[in-house]
Amino acid sequence: MSETMKLKRATYHLWTFTISKLIASFGAQVYAFAVSFYILQLTGSATSFATNLICSILPRTLVAPFAGYVADRYSRKTIVITAQIASTLAIGGLLAVSVASGISLVAIYITTAILAVTSTFSGVTFSSSITGLVDEARIQKAMSLNQMSISFAAIGSPAIAGVLYGTVTMPVFLMMYMSASMIAVLLESTMNFKLFARRKEVVEGEPKESMLQSMKAGLSYLRLQPVVMAIIWISLFINFLFGAFMVGYSFILIEKMKMAPEHFGFTEGAFAVGMLLMSIYLSIRKEVKFPLLVGKRGIIGMSLIMSGIAFPLIIAMPYPGMVVYYATLMFSFGLIQIIVNTPMMVMMQKMIDDDYKGRVFSILETMAMALMPLGMVLYGFLYDVLPAQWILIVSSLLLIGVVLVLARPSVVRMAHPELDKTKILKTKMVQEQ
Known part of the structure; x- marks a missing residue:
């Protein structure tokens, strides 16, 4: 691929990456807002609310080292897309439970934990892929656009979530989040994670490192x-x-x-x-x-x-x-x-x-x-x-x-x-x- 074509492709990545992160950040924050309100309305218990927070923080802490090993060992594009599909399926599972028998606290806790795991794999892998997606001269631009998408979500999501929470049912909420997650999957599938990557090629017959050796x-x-x-x-x-x-x-x-x-x-x-x-x-x-x-x-x-x-x-x-x-x-x-x-x-x-x-x-x-x-x-x-x-x-x-x-x-x-x-x-x- 010529240098001009690579730069054009990098420009496409800049905006695809930003839109994908914006959708993911909006979806995650709107979901967190809705679930927090739902738990407090359902139970009125600070303990139940704190349990949901622990279900978000603890899995991230436990799986982050494995996410780093996987991101360095396997195809980063496959990891990002798989993580996003898993998020979509987790929301789909909660939606199915809510339609069949109503949302339970256990179902919310399990979904929150799964989303924490998938977002860790996706986040670590995306952070590791920036230099493969865009040219060196625009790394700061890519990082700034990533922060912009998070800031937009932080400003807009509480207002949007507040309006939606008062007007639509929880299953409709989940369907909207699921649709947004599917759009993110489609966008990520069009990206070339190896465009500027400088990773070593795996040599056939070379002994593979174990996870522990890799972490060491x-x-x-x-x-x-x-x-x-x-x-x-x-x-x-x-x-x-x-x-x-x-x-x-x-x-x-x-x-x-x-x-x-x-x-x-x-x-x-x-x-x-x-x-x-x-x-x-x-x-x-x-x-x-x-x-x-x-x-x-x-x-x-x-x-x-x-x-x-x-x-x-x-x-x-x-x-x-x-x-x-x-x-x-x-x-x-x-x-x-x-x-x-x-x-x-x-x-x-x-x-x-x-x-x-x-x-x-x-x-x-x-x-x-x-x-x-x-x-x-x-x-x-x-x-x-x-x-x-x-x-x-x-x-x-x-x-x-x-x-x-x-x-x-x-x-x-x-x-x-x-x-x-x-x-x-x-x-x-x-x-x-």
């Missing part, structure tokens, strides 16, 4: 990539320490500040709008030159925003000013999160060998998913026994300390050796003047 090889590869290891450790600490934000934000605004639900929704919407605008900006601008340096500064900014949530607890604010303050804070948080995530993911896409991407991304997902519930449980306990403002301030200071240590100047220079050249050039220019 992935860990050994990571040990030889100090910059990637630093990014993974930073991600782990962010996921753990941001439990202070994830638990504390709702607790402070709803319980402490007595904010009305519509105003609370407005502040959360500001976060999604910030993400969307920054994703659009990054999709049209040149690639970020020093992503680890930008990410380091961005995480410090996110830490300061996290401590800023405590400000109205220390100094009283009028109610309208408080709503505007938190909306501005969340909008800024959405902007900075994309500034941190997208360039860092682009850098990892370029640094990690195609043959190891599945295992590296699955290790990242496993460890992040494992620490997230732990952080939320710990901070849930801390918010019950300690002043909220000090939890947020101490957590933000810890996060700043972690980033300054793990992304210290020597690590940043290792990731971006050209920084030294830029400094030497600037010094020469100053001396000449």
